[in-house]
Amino acid sequence: MSYTPMGDLGQQGLFDITRTLLQQPDLATLSDALLRLAKQSALADRAAIVLWQAGHHRASFYAAPAAGDPVTSEDETLLANGPMRRLLSRPDALRCTWQEFSETWPQLAAAPFYPPFGRYCLLPLAAEGRIFGACEFIRNDDKPWTEQEYQRLHTFTQIVAVVTEQIQNRVTNNVDYDMLCHERDNFRILVAITNAVLSRLDIDELVSEVAKEIHHYFRIDAISVVLRSDRKGKLNIYSTHYLDAHHPVHDQSETDEAGALTERVFKSKEMLLLNLHERDPLAPYERMLFEIWDNKIQTLCLLPLMSGDTMLGVLKLAQCDEKVFTAANLKLLRQIAERVSIAVDNALAYQEIHRLKERLVDENLALTEQLNNVESEFGEIVGRSDAMSNVLKQVEMVAQSDSTVLILGETGTGKELIARAIHTLSSRNGRRMVKMNCAAMPAGLLESDLFGHERGAFTGASAQRIGRFELADKSSLFLDEVGDMPLELQPKLLRVLQEQEFERLGSNKLIQTDVRLIAATNRDLRQMVIDREFRSDLYYRLNVFPIYLPPLRDRPDDIPLLVKAFTTKISRRMGRNIDSIPAETLRALSRMEWPGNVRELENVIERAVLLTRGNVLQLSLPELTTERPASQPVATEQAQDGEDEYQLIIRVLKESNGVVAGPRGAAQKLGLKRTTLLSRMKRLGIDKDALV
Template structure:
C-alpha cells in the first residue's frame, strides 16, 4: 500500500507506487480468479492512493510559499494538472480593506500555458461574503451581477465552484474554480476539492499573517530610519538662541499658533533655522506627544516623492515588493514638516491639496481611502507668490498652506544675535571635538557682526566649525580672510534687550562683556583672599576650571598680587 509519512515537520512525502505497478497487480489478481469484492476493494485503494497523492502535493505547494502570488500560482498548477480545471482564483477576505478585496486569477489556455494577475473588486458591489457559508456551484452567464463571476464568464467559463476557506473559526478567503464544461464539478470531484480547500485555508491564513508581519517590519524599518534622522538632526529646543527684537516677535507668533491645529507656512532664506521653528511649534502644540516627521521635497526624486508621502501597495510598480507606509501615516497624531515645499512637482500638488482639505490619502496603486490625523507645517526659501504668478505653483495650494505665514528674519537683520550664537556654536563644537575653548576674541565677534551672512546661521556655524578645527589652544582661531568683511566704521555697541517672559526654550542669552567679567572675577578673588585653586578657591566659586580662570585672568590683566 501507499505509505504516507511526515518528514522533518515541514513537508509530507509519499513513497509512490506507479500506475504500471498497480496494473500489474490488477492483472495478476484477475488471472488468479480473485473475487469481484476484492477487485472492488483494490480499485478503492487505488482511488484513495490517488487522492492522497493529490492532497500531499497540494499541501506541499501550500507550505512552500508564504507570498500570495507564489502560493496561488503553485496551487493553480497542481489543480490544473490533476483536474484539468482551466481557471483557479483565490479571493482574499482578511478584513484588511473595507472598500475593496483582492483576487488573484490564474487562467490556463490550451497551448499557451497560464498567466496570473491580481485585480481588486469593490466590496459594495459584490455579494462574495454571502457565499462564505457553504460550498456552491454557480452557472455563469452574461446576466451575472457579481463583477468577479462576470469576469470569469467573459473569458469563456460556464460554471464556477466557490469553496469557502475556513480556518480557526474565520474565513480568510474563497477558492474559486471555473470550467468551460458545465458538468465538470461532479459530487466526487467537489468532495475532493473541498478537502483541498481546507488545506489551502491554512496557507492563506499563513500568508495573511506573513503579509502583516512584513507590513509591520516595513513600518518598523521606516520608523527606525525616521528616528535615526531625528537623532542626527535633533537640536535642543533651548538652542533657539536670540536676544533681538525680531526673534522675540517671531517667537510670540510661534506661541500663539502652536496651540491651534492650523497649517503653518514658514518663509525665510536658507539657513535661517526654519526647521528649529517647526520643532518649536510641534513641541508647544497639543500634538507634542505624537511624532514630528520631516520630508524634504527637494531632496527626493519626483518619481518617488508621491510614494514617500502617501505610501504604496505591493505590486504598485516595479520593485514594490511589499506595502510601504508613507510619511502622512507615519505622522499620525503628530506633525508633518514639509521642507522646501516650493520644490514640490506641479503634478503632485493637487494630491497634497486634497489631503489638506479632505484629511485622507490613497496609497499609490491602492484604492482604499485612509483617514489621516496630521498637522502640517511647511517651509520654503522661495517666493511662492511669484511662483503662483508664473504658474509654477498652484494658487489653491498656496492659499491652503498660507493660513498662518511666519517670516523668519535673516541673520543680517538681527546682528545682535551673532555673539550668543558664536558662543553657543563654539561650546558645542569644541565639546564634540574634545577641545577646551573658553575664549572668543572680541575683535573677531565684532567682525562677524559686520558680515552680511548670505547663508545665515548655517554659514555662521560652518565658519565657527572651521575655526574650532584650526584651534590648538583655548582661544578660538577665527579665519576671517575669506569672508571679505568690510572695515569697521565705529565700535559696535552691545545691544541689550529686556527679556519678556517666554517658555524656557526661548530664554534669550546675553553675553557677558569684559568689564562685567573682570569685576566678577575680582570680587571672587577678594572673597577667597586671592586663592585661585582648591575647594575654597575662586575657580570653584565661579564654577570654572583652574586653567580656565587663569587664562581669563591673563586675558583681562588680573594679577592676584595687586589685590
C-alpha cells in the same frame, strides 16, 4: 424436518444447478436464474431474494418476475416488517395462502411486490448459523407443494445462500478496493497541492499555483482567491481564467464587498454552492464570468479560507459544467481549501513581516540621516527678540492641530528646527518626525522616495521600498525646500494631502496614510505661482498656516545668545575649554548682515573655535570686514536729511510704483536683495499695496 436434496436431484442435477447459480455476477441476475430454474422444475411462477440489513433493520428485495425488467428495491421498511421479520423470530420455513398473507400483512399485500397469488413459501438464507435473508417462491394457483418439491426448493435455497454470500463478499471487497484507490488518489492530490502552495510566499504566485493544480485535477476553468482589502468595504480578487489550457489569464482587481457573493461567505463562514443565471442580479466579478464564458449558466463554489476562527478569504471556483461539483469532489475541495488557507496565512504573515522589515530598514536610514545632520543644527531654539517670540507663539498655536504648516524664510534661518518644535508640541510626538529635502533628491528618484515603489517598478528596483509618506503614518512629514519640487510631481503631493491615500510606483493598490505635513521653502511661492513654476492649488493647500522666520539681520538681539550657545556646543564637541567671549567680538558680530543667517554664524563660530588658543574666543576673520552699522542700509539711494530707514523705504517704494523686484524695483535702488527688502518691510509693517 430433515431434507436430503442430493438424493432427490442426483449428482448431475445438483452440479448443473450449482454451476448455473455460481455463474451469476450479481443479485439481480441470481434472482433471474433462480426463477428460471424454479419454472423449469415447475416449482414456482415467481421467485425473489430478500436480504436483511441487521444494522438498519431494513430489507432489500431482488426479484425477476415472469415478464418485464428485474425489480430491485433497497431499504424497504414494508419488507422489513413483513414475512422476513416472522422468519427471523421463527427460523422455520413460512408457507401460506394469499388470504393468510393479505390478512397478516395488509400493507405489504397492497404493495406492487405482491400481486394476488395462490401459494407463498419463504425459506431462510443462512451462513454460520446466522440468517441473513430469505428466498421467496410463489405459485399463482392454489396448489400446495409436495414434500419432494419442497425438498427441491430447500436445495435451491441452500445453493443461493452460498452464491449470495460470495456475491456480497465480492461486492464488499470491490467497494473497499475502490474506496482505497479513491482515498489514495485524493491523498496524492492533497500532497501535490500542499507541496505546490506551501512554498509560495507571494500572493500572486500562490494563487497562480493553486489555480494550476485545481485546473489540472478538476478541470475547473475559473479559480480566484478573494481577500479583504486594506480599504474598508473593498475586496482584492486574485483570479486565473483558463480560456486556453496552455495560456491562462491572470488578473488582480478590486471590487466592493457589498452585494458580492463573497460577502455571504464572509458572514456565514460556510461553503456556498449555487447555479448562477445571467438574469440573476450579479456583482461585477460574476458579470465578468458570464462575459468570458459566452453567457452560459455558471456553477459557483465558494469555500471559506479559515485560520482558526479567523476568516482570511474565500476560494472561489466557477465552471459551466455543474457535474464537476460532485459530493466526492466537494469533500476533496474542502480539504484543499484547508491547505490553501494555511498557505494564504503564511503568505500574509510573510508579507507583513517583509513590510515591517522594510519599514524598519527605511526608518533606520531616515533616523541615521537625521542623527548625522543634527550636528549641523543647534540643539534648541535660541532667541528672545520680538520677532522670534512672535514665531514661537505661532508654533504653540498650530502645534496641537493637524493643519498643514508652511515655514517661510531665507536659507539658514532654522526652518527645520521650527518644524521639529511643531512636531514635539503636537499629539503625534510619540513617533519620530520624518523629513526629506526636495532639493537634495534627483527629480527621477524623488517620487520613489516620497511614495515608495514595488519590486520591478523601474530599472534597478530590485526590492520593494517604503516611501516617506508611509513611514510618516500617524506622525509628521517635513518637506524642506518644497518649492524645488518638480512641477509634474506636485499633483501627486496634492492628492495625498487631500485624500490621505497614495499608490507606490509600480502598484495600483491604494495605501491609506495619516500624515501631518510641515513644509518649508526659501523661495517666493506666490511669485512662482504667477510665473507658472508652482501649482496654485498646491500652494493654497500648503499655505494653510504660514510661519515666516525672520533673517538673522532682523533679530540682532539674538546674535549674542546664539554666539554663546554655538561656542559652548562646538568647543565641547572639539574637546576645547572656551569659557569667555570678548564683548567687542559680540558687538562686531551683531553689526554684520549675515546673508547666510544662523547657519553662516555657526560656521564662523566653528572656525573661530578651531583658531582659538586658550579659553577666550579669538575672532579674526575676513567676514568682519563686511560689517556695517545695522541702522544704515547699503543703498545706491541715500537717505535724505532727517529720513530714517522706514521713511527711506516708503519713499523709494512710491517712486517705484510699489514694484519690489526687477531692474527698476525698490530693491535694486536700495542695493538690497528682494527677499531682504521684503523682510524689512514686514518687520517695519510696510504694505506696498497701500502706497500705490
